[in-house]
Structure formats: C-alpha cells, structure tokens
Amino acid sequence: MTSQPVPDLTSLYPELGRDGTLQIALQKAVDQAGYRFDVLLERAPGWKRTGARADGDSRATSVHLGIQDRCFVMSFWEGGVAMAKGTTTSLNEAATATGDWQSGATLEDLQSACPFVHYGPLAEAHERGDAVETMWTIYRQTAASHVDQDLIEACYAQPQLRALFPFHSHRSLNFSRCTGFPYTHDVPVVTPVDGRYRVTWWETRSPQGPADIGEADNPRDAVALVVAHLSPECGPAVAGTANDLGKSNST
Structure with a gap:
C-alpha cells in the first residue's frame, strides 16, 4: 500500500x-x-x-x-x-x-x-487530593478482564496497601507511594498466573528481570507476602512523582 x-x-x-x-x-x-x-x-x-x-x-x-x-x-x-x-x-x-x-x-x-x-472523575479526584481512594474505587467497580477482582479486594482489605496508589501494568498489580507518573517501584508486584499469584520485585530490582519473592495459591496469601516485604518507611501515597520523592527506582 x-x-x-x-x-x-x-x-x-x-x-x-x-x-x-x-x-x-x-x-x-x-x-x-x-x-x-x-x-x-x-x-x-x-x-x-x-x-x-x-x-x-x-x-x-x-x-x-x-x-x-x-x-x-x-x-x-x-x-x-x-x-x-x-x-x-x-x-x-x-x-x-x-x-x-x-x-x-x-x-x-x-x-x-x-x-x-x-x-474525567479521576482528574477531579487528583485535584481534590483523594486520587488514591478514587483509583481503588475504579478498580473495585471495573469489569475489565485484566483486573483480578479477588486480588483487588484482598489488597483493599489490607490498610497498608489501601493507602498506596494502585496501577496495572499488563496483568500485574502494582503499588506506588506517589500518585503521579513516574511511579515508585519499591513495593512488590502481584501477577495472577494460571490460577496462582506470583509476587516479585519490579524488574529494576534485578538485572535479569523481576526478582521472585514467592507464589501463593490465593490472593490473601499473596497480599501477606507483599506486606511482609514492605519497607518501614512505606507510608501513604502522596501527590507528585517518584522524582519528587527523590527515589532512584522510578521508570
């Protein structure tokens, strides 16, 4: 042509x-x-x-x-x-x-x-300062096929994860300590794989790709793995980007 x-x-x-x-x-x-x-x-x-x-x-x-x-x-x-x-x-x-x-x-x-x-509504939420809760609400209500609702609910039930900004990369559920892009990538990632849940670090933690933490048979156990590997300073997500937080592990 x-x-x-x-x-x-x-x-x-x-x-x-x-x-x-x-x-x-x-x-x-x-x-x-x-x-x-x-x-x-x-x-x-x-x-x-x-x-x-x-x-x-x-x-x-x-x-x-x-x-x-x-x-x-x-x-x-x-x-x-x-x-x-x-x-x-x-x-x-x-x-x-x-x-x-x-x-x-x-x-x-x-x-x-x-x-x-x-x-849209998410932009209004960012302007109001409640983007984290709004993003969780969007994920909890979506019918998108790439979103595992059982995993979303298990994460939302955990206060430490509910305070972070959730986002998907392909089928993987990620959590950021800031609400703007580039996001932080110092919280473990959860990926549903063939009925199980793979928990890894973001790929920048390992030159060979994602560094495995473990696998779980259900969302609740996957969430427990994520929480067990949270850093002590992992607090609620704040407005801004990973660059604003001065972190080197942003993409």
Whole structure:
C-alpha cells in the first residue's frame, strides 16, 4: 500500500509560515493574550516543528499539530498526571488554554474558559487530593478482564496497601507511594498466573528481570507476602512523582 504524502503544513497552519514552528507561533499568541511565560520546543527531535510545550513548577501543557486536518491537540498535566485533554482549530484558543492552565486555573475554570477541554472523575479526584481512594474505587467497580477482582479486594482489605496508589501494568498489580507518573517501584508486584499469584520485585530490582519473592495459591496469601516485604518507611501515597520523592527506582 502506498503511503499518503504528508500535507503541506503551511496550507493548514498559515501562522507558521514556510519555515516556522509551532513553538514560535504559540509563543506569539501567548504573548498577545497577555501571558508571560516561555513556550518551549517539544523534547522529541521529530516534533521540532509540530510540537510545543510550556513547563511550570508542577504543571505542564503540551500542544501538537494535526497532520491530516487542522487541529491543535492539547494535554494538560499536573504532578505527573494527565489532568485534561482537548482539541481546537484555533491557535488563539490553544494559547488561552495554555495560559490559563499554566497560571493555575482549576479544571472547572479551564473548561469554562475553553469548552473544548475535557477531563474525567479521576482528574477531579487528583485535584481534590483523594486520587488514591478514587483509583481503588475504579478498580473495585471495573469489569475489565485484566483486573483480578479477588486480588483487588484482598489488597483493599489490607490498610497498608489501601493507602498506596494502585496501577496495572499488563496483568500485574502494582503499588506506588506517589500518585503521579513516574511511579515508585519499591513495593512488590502481584501477577495472577494460571490460577496462582506470583509476587516479585519490579524488574529494576534485578538485572535479569523481576526478582521472585514467592507464589501463593490465593490472593490473601499473596497480599501477606507483599506486606511482609514492605519497607518501614512505606507510608501513604502522596501527590507528585517518584522524582519528587527523590527515589532512584522510578521508570
């Protein structure tokens, strides 16, 4: 199959001009809107012309250009969490949304000013500060096939694990001491395998891959293995990322 040629970006985005970049065009629009911060090039070299970002102490906004049709594809981040997304055909709207988010707007205020922005219940939970409990609730209520409900309930019944932020990587259940990505990986992982439960350290604990702790016949015994290997300083999960916690075992 013959690939379709990439459209001329100038025809879709005359603001860029022949040799311009999104970073230059967005910076100009941000400045005209009255905001005072730097718009940066996207880090990936392949996005040099079509991607841009704004970074703050804890917030970030990324903007990318659509290739087939005119659209500015936006993501709004805080504390390592993708809080909201949106797509608009207007560069000025993209500038306003970037400026409002980087200036500290709440999710509700951002959406009110920029109706093309959307967010979900988990983002609201992160904003309220109860993302851990909300994530557990989502897992306890989901019908997703990769989630072992018996394992979820056994973990939730254990206060030390219930205080951590749960997340799945493929079929493995992980626990983080922070609620944003990158997560911490210093708590054992549980993977259902052929009716049993394999408990391991995250792969970075061993150059050869996951370091085995043991296997259990049921979720309750698997949870006991995890709890037995928790470090003394393993407290409730906090907002932010593994980098914020100063840990070296993040991915």
